[in-house]
Amino acid sequence: MTTSRRQFFGQAAAVSAGVALTSPAVEAIAAVDAPAPGVVEVAFRVNGERQKLSIDPRVTLLDALRERLQLTGTKKGCDRGQCGACTVHVDDRRVLSCLTLAATLQGKEVTTIEGIADGDDLHPVQRAFIDHDGFQCGFCTSGQIMSAVKVVEEREVRTDDQIREAMSGNICRCGAYPNILDAIKQAKGGER
Amino acid sequence: MRAFDYATPSSVTDALKLARPGSAFLAGGTTLVDLMKLDVLTPDRVIDVNGLPLKGIRLHAGALRIGALERMSDVAAHPVVTATHPMISKALLLSASGQLRNMASIGGNLMQRTRCDYFRDVTSACNKRLPGSGCPALTGINRGHAILGTSDSCVATHASDVAVAFVALEAQVVLRGKDGDRTVPLEDFYRLPGSTPERENVLGPGELIAEVVVPVLPWARHSTYLKIRDRQSYEFALTSVAAAVNLKRGVVQDVRLAAGGVGTKPWRLRAVEEALQGNVAVERTFADAAESAVDGVRTLPHNAFKTSLLKRTIVRALLDAAGVR
Numbered sequence: 212m213t214t215s216r217r218q219f220f221g222q223a224a225a226v227s228a229g230v231a232l233t234s235p236a237v238e239a240i241a242a243v244d245a246p247a248p249g250v251v252e253v254a255f256r257v258n259g260e261r262q263k264l265s266i267d268p269r270v271t272l273l274d275a276l277r278e279r280l281q282l283t284g285t286k287k288g289c290d291r292g293q294c295g296a297c298t299v300h301v302d303d304r305r306v307l308s309c310l311t312l313a314a315t316l317q318g319k320e321v322t323t324i325e326g327i328a329d330g331d332d333l334h335p336v337q338r339a340f341i342d343h344d345g346f347q348c349g350f351c352t353s354g355q356i357m358s359a360v361k362v363v364e365e366r367e368v369r370t371d372d373q374i375r376e377a378m379s380g381n382i383c384r385c386g387a388y389p390n391i392l393d394a395i396k397q398a399k400g401g402e403r
Numbered sequence: 404m405r406a407f408d409y410a411t412p413s414s415v416t417d418a419l420k421l422a423r424p425g426s427a428f429l430a431g432g433t434t435l436v437d438l439m440k441l442d443v444l445t446p447d448r449v450i451d452v453n454g455l456p457l458k459g460i461r462l463h464a465g466a467l468r469i470g471a472l473e474r475m476s477d478v479a480a481h482p483v484v485t486a487t488h489p490m491i492s493k494a495l496l497l498s499a500s501g502q503l504r505n506m507a508s509i510g511g512n513l514m515q516r517t518r519c520d521y522f523r524d525v526t527s528a529c530n531k532r533l534p535g536s537g538c539p540a541l542t543g544i545n546r547g548h549a550i551l552g553t554s555d556s557c558v559a560t561h562a563s564d565v566a567v568a569f570v571a572l573e574a575q576v577v578l579r580g581k582d583g584d585r586t587v588p589l590e591d592f593y594r595l596p597g598s599t600p601e602r603e604n605v606l607g608p609g610e611l612i613a614e615v616v617v618p619v620l621p622w623a624r625h626s627t628y629l630k631i632r633d634r635q636s637y638e639f640a641l642t643s644v645a646a647a648v649n650l651k652r653g654v655v656q657d658v659r660l661a662a663g664g665v666g667t668k669p670w671r672l673r674a675v676e677e678a679l680q681g682n683v684a685v686e687r688t689f690a691d692a693a694e695s696a697v698d699g700v701r702t703l704p705h706n707a708f709k710t711s712l713l714k715r716t717i718v719r720a721l722l723d724a725a726g727v728r
Contacts (some may be wrong), residue, residue: 228639249408268409268449292437295502304476304505310436311506314409315429360501379636380500394647 255316257282258326266313272298273308275324284324284353288382295381298354299323305361324353329362336360339394347385355381355391363398371396405445413454413662415611421450422609423452428452430508433499434515435684442525443516443532445448457510457613460484467617471510475565478509487619490626490645494568497630500637506672510612513566513576513589514604517559518639519548530556533601545707547641550713552667553701557600561668562639568628570669571645571661574617580610589615593668621651622657629665629720631712638665642712644672644720648684651726655688660720662696665713672696675717684725686718693717 257280264279271367273290276282282292288296288367290309297308300322327334336359340346346352355378362368374395375388383391412418412581414624418428429435430453438444458470460481467487471476478484495504498512498556518664519526521539528536540548540558548558564590574589592604605665606612626647627635632638643663649656658679702711 249406251409268407269404269439291440292433293502295500299501305502306506307433307502308433312429312432312436312449313410315411315432315453317411361501376636377501379504 213225214215223236224315225301251314253314253317255319255321257321264313268314269315272299272301272311272313272316272321273336275313276308276321282323282325286350286353288351288354293382294354295350295358296351296354298357300357300361322357324357327356334360336363336394336398339397340391342397343390345391345394346383347359348378351360351381351385355383359395359398363397370387371400374399404439405442405447407447407449408450409449411454415455415457415579415613415688418450418452418611419579419609421448422574423448424608426450428467429505431474431506432513433503433507434511438516438523441523443523452611453603456553457611459717462487462619465619469509469615470574471614472610473510473520475499475507475509475512479504480571486624488568488617488623488626489648490568490571490623490628491565491617491642493628493716494564494630494643495646497628497643498564509565509615509645511611512563513592513615515562516603519559520544522559531559531596531603534599534601541703542680544704544705545703548703548706549667549711550665550697550700550702550706551662551670552595553703554598554600554667556595556598557596558703559596559600559640559666559667560664561666562642563669564628564630564640564663566593567643567663567671568645569615569617570671571626571659572617572620572623573659575616576612577614577616578610579613581727582606586594586616589702590644590669605637620647620657620659622728623647623659625724626659626721627720629716631716641714642709644713644716646717646720646724647727648679650725651682653684654698655682655684655725659722660717662713665709672717674698679721684721684727686722686727689718689721690714 251268252264252265276285285299286296288294292307292310298305299308301319336356358381368377410421426448429449429451433694451546457472460469468685475495485492521529522531527539530538549560570590575586576589576592579587594602628645630640630643632641640663642665647659658676660675662670675692678695682688696717697710
């Protein structure tokens, strides 16, 4: 079994502290909110898999994905709804997971960057981002791709300016915008 | 974020019963969750209203009726809205981002809070957030602040775009409370700050916005929303103008105008409308009429540019709406 970077860092921290931690304890270190009364139960699907969580109602979908479900592909950029790095799909619409309380998702279908490829076959938008080098540091990329997947489906978005406008909720501080635009055009046109 | 208890009522009656001082209604969450993270809003109870039957977009009795829980993107794309009130669709599409428009509800949009940085920063004084604590914007960074409807207590700008279009179109909001419904013109729904900037609207305790009702003006099919901002997308307005013009042989028969980005609430430009009535629709007339938009403006050290920018925005919006150049 492979070890994720997150697990590696968690174990390394445990070793350096001289304490053998089991994985639930690692999860406790990562918990984002102090316990509070009024835990709510919520059941929803993530990438097709049923998930049931007992959570503090303050927990956002972003934190639930990253800290409870170990789906760390969705990134926390600003955590204030301004950068788009946390974009996921809820019931097939692109939304910001940092401003979505997980408790509100009862019965909903969530798709993250981990859920769009078909096994080892990348989603056409993922393929296009690689073909056009649509990133530098990569931090905004999963949000860019989740947004782009929906923009590619929007038929009324055709011109370069319309694509830029439709993607304006995803900020890239490296400035990979021209390549992101090219990637989306490829995915829209089906060209390679 | 402070702890709160969370409720998911499925009827309006239950939602209103759950409401109490210190509670907040949650729809799209794009304002509420953001401001709760900043500790600007600290409700001890959050009432998730997304399960309430406050949806639907329909034409009824000469008016467009939009359920408060309809999402911005759905209203913007709705064929009835684009056909009868293109100004509404344009105002929505020039707001926020694709992701936020998929989340934010129409009722929540009308309830969104100002973007004043002092309001959003709990370490600052702010009469809106903490009545009586003072207004640092008066002497601080005030480039984005209002020039119309301000007071010595508050100069915060109202942030909504679609509310500007609604005010131009004389839309009404249906408010639902324990004692039933009441209907209020949106223009009167918002209060001027005066000495009580913490009271932003006429909603009573436990009242909800249920619906927005927009009269259909057949001539307003030619209408526009022009938004001027520091960057071309995903930004709040420096100035904006919603305009609809009815021309007969090149003469203005009817006109509706409202401005955003300049007022402490969405600002209907009645004096400009009156100045245009019966006049020839040419740029010179528009520019003359626009002068009356800025009667009584009160500028601050960094936002005096808004006076001339507002006049120019009015002229350009009128040229677009009237289809003259």
